[in-house]
Amino acid sequence: MIRVVVSGAYGRMGREVVKAVCKTEDMELVGAADKKGEGLDAGSVAEAGITGIIIENDLEKVLARTRPDVAVDFTGPQAAYHNAISCINHRVRPVVGTTGMNPDQIQKIIELSETAGIGGLIAPNFAIGALLMMKFAAEAARHFPNVEIIELHHDQKLDAPSGTAIKTAEVIMEQREGKSFQEPVSEYEKIPGARGGEFEGGIRIHSVRLPGLVAHQEVIFGGLGQTLTIRHDSLSRESFMPGVLLGIRKAMRLEKVVYGLEKIMFEQ
Structure with a gap:
């Protein structure tokens, strides 16, 4: 016991x-x-x-x-x-x-x-599906030149970005072996922070906080003529x-x- x-x-x-x-x-x-x-x-x-x-x-x-x-x-x-x-x-x-x-x-x-x-x-996240999301994102990172992470949580969450988003960015960069993702050709933020926070390797992380949410995250990869979205939703604790x-x-x-x-x- x-x-x-x-x-x-x-x-x-x-x-x-x-x-x-x-x-x-x-x-x-x-x-x-x-x-x-x-x-x-x-x-x-x-x-x-x-x-x-x-x-x-x-x-x-x-x-x-x-x-x-x-x-x-x-x-x-x-x-x-x-x-x-x-x-x-x-x-x-x-x-x-x-x-x-x-x-x-x-x-x-x-x-x-x-x-x-x-x-x-x-553990930044205990949801089995979230761990699989990170595992799949790490695999996809080897094949796409661009990626951004959007994490969404309830409005009582204190930290941003979430631990899960940071951990996801870390495992993605491990697969890249130090190689950064492509950055936009030019960029001008009319509202500071509109493009989210920048993690190492050029990974942008966006945090959403709203009542009604629990814990959600999507990792969006972009390549020539295509995108790949890997998403996980925790609908209850x-x-x-x-x-x-x-x-x-x-x-x-x-x-x-x-x-x-x-x-x-x-x-x-």
């Missing part, structure tokens, strides 16, 4: 994780932490039934008392970084779905976990749960934190 703590248990993603863990036979919810919802039953908040697991506002105390195997984090970028460090210090495997941490923070977590011999996962549960199970076998669910999803 894998003992799980959920950090950010009062949030929308945290509630889904609580519900998913409670429904999973090989996992046990042993703790819940959040700055909001203190004193409420985590299962009741997640509409998973009364669990007796009360949401607390101090993750450190939850980790020390419950001694879980894994702590799943869906909080905010700065909180997630410090939470992951705390997990490793308590010899708890962090599974982080929070996006917005910078590369230096991610590398610090990986290095600390490797020194401690503690496995874990940082349930779409992330199979990946979260996979990440929890895989973290138990890892000896350091891994960045990207695809690193363990596609392993054979």
